[in-house]
Amino acid sequence: MAKLSNRFWFQLHGWFSLPIWLIFCFVCLTGTIAVFSHELTWLTNPASRAANPDNLPAKPAAELVATVQQAYPTADVSMVMAFEPYLVNAVAFTDHDKPYALAYINQYTGDIQQINEGITFIGFMRSLHGWLLFPWPGSYSVGYYLVSAMALVMLGALVTGLIIYKNFWRSFTQPKVRLHQGKKTILTDLHRLAGVWSIWFLIVMSATGLWYLVQAVMWHADIDIEPHAPLVSAEQLSATTQMPPFSFADAMQKTLQRYPDFRPSYLMLPEHNRGMYTLMGGGDHIFYDEQAYTLSINPWTGDIAHEKTPATMTALQTVMHIADPLHYGTIGGIWTKAIWFLFGLMLSGMSITGFMIWGSRTVKAVRESRKAATLTEVNHGAQ
Structure with a gap:
């Protein structure tokens, strides 16, 4: 009976993630990249860097708005966005020939370093990870539902994985990776080891993901979590x-x-x-x-x-x-981002190794089933 129970939990563990493992892995990878989206923006786009060699204080946001209005007299400025100190401020505006644009202004020098009329890398990665770039036809997005529902998959895989892996806590004090017993053994050991050391991360991702799912339902039902800004009478x-x-x-x-x-x-x-x-x-x-x-x-x-x-x-x-700070690891700056990035890679790797383990077991089971069927046919023919 115990053997049957273990088999049941293993199958349930597989079905919690394997039917949609590709989407799950993609969400994990894009989320991992999104953690460092600000740093990657600084690295790949020189115009986004807020160089300050003279150690000047940051200019007031109103002065940045005035700079844009002076450069574009017919512009209608709507918003100023401030990011990390090493990134420029972005002033959003519209003009007669610009349906929507962002002026990248160095908040220390006051120089406009770029006019961006497309989607930013930060916005692209957050959108790709958050709702897979699915449209928002109203107050909901199918992609947002799909991504946030991954929290249920993650939570189910965590619970069933801990049930399957007896005495899992030993991996904290006696980590084991058997390198000389075949590929299957190595994959299994790596999958288990990463899973045990990622328990806290899986709990955080599951909890925040469940909140995003609840939030999606509330948005869809037009339930305001925060009141809209009041209007002037x-x-x-x-x-x-x-x-x-x-x-x-x-x-x-x-x-x-x-x-x-x-x-x-x-x-x-x-x-x-x-x-x-x-x-x-x-x-x-x-x-x-x-x-x-x-x-x-x-x-x-x-x-x-x-x-x-x-x-x-x-x-x-x-x-x-x-x-969001818990989900993206921004609570402690670059150091917690690095930790979240590392465990995000581990989670992505777990989804891949889990699929490989499941695939090898499935192929083996199919071969054994075909072999048994062939033997049965041979035995019937001999009779």
């Missing part, structure tokens, strides 16, 4: 002033006065006369993402109409803002 609009009296620079200054540790990430300007400045950034909480602090500031009065911080978040908002 019609009574507050000035009948004579064309431009709001409270400038983008004023909004940034007010934000920094309120939160001195505020690190800007996405700074959005009003889209219309009833829109507000929406300023997003990180703070001194390492487990929260770079949108943990959000302020909506009225451009006509200078009042903070809405704000969100880690201290005021709901439970769902807290989970949403800690999921």
Whole structure:
């Protein structure tokens, strides 16, 4: 009975991952690359590098916006994006001949180093990993569902793998890789060893992936986890002033006065006369993402109409803002990214070795079945 039970768990372990192993492996590899998407951007695109040989302080975001507006007088600037200190800031704008463009501005020198009118490498890798570049016909994407559902596959493979591998904890103190007992033995030992040492990583990826799946369902059902930015009331609009009296620079200054540790990430300007400045950034909480602090500031009065911080978040908002740092390993900078990258490679390798083990067992079983059928036919013929 025990033998039958072990066989059942092994088959279940295989079916949790093998029917879609190619997609799973692709998601793992793209996620592993996405961890270092900022660093790879710096490496491959010289225009993205924020060189600062004179050790200058970063210019205010409002000054970068003014630089773009001076270079493109008819441009409509919508947002300023700040990334790592070694990457340029990106100012998003539209113009009569540019449906959407990003001005790469060195925040230390103020120089426009490139105008990008296509998808960035960072955006491409995050989209490829997040929803396989499937379209979003509304508030959902089939690709996003498919990728986030991989969390169920990963969790099932983890649980069944631990049931199959008896006394798995010995791999922490007595790791074993038998190099002289054939390819199958080597693959099995490597698969098990990587699986045991990746238990914590599999749990983190499964938990964050399950959250992304829940988030996808809520988006699809039009359930707002965070409220939309409020609109300026019609009574507050000035009948004579064309431009709001409270400038983008004023909004940034007010934000920094309120939160001195505020690190800007996405700074959005009003889209219309009833829109507000929406300023997003990180703070001194390492487990929260770079949108943990959000302020909506009225451009006509200078009042903070809405704000969100880690201290005021709901439970769902807290989970949403800690999921990405845990999923991509950004909680400790380059060092945790390197750890996530390493274990991402291990997870990708596990999916490949698992398929190879399953394939060899399947081929062997088919050969034995055919051999038995042939023997049966020969025996019947002899009779």
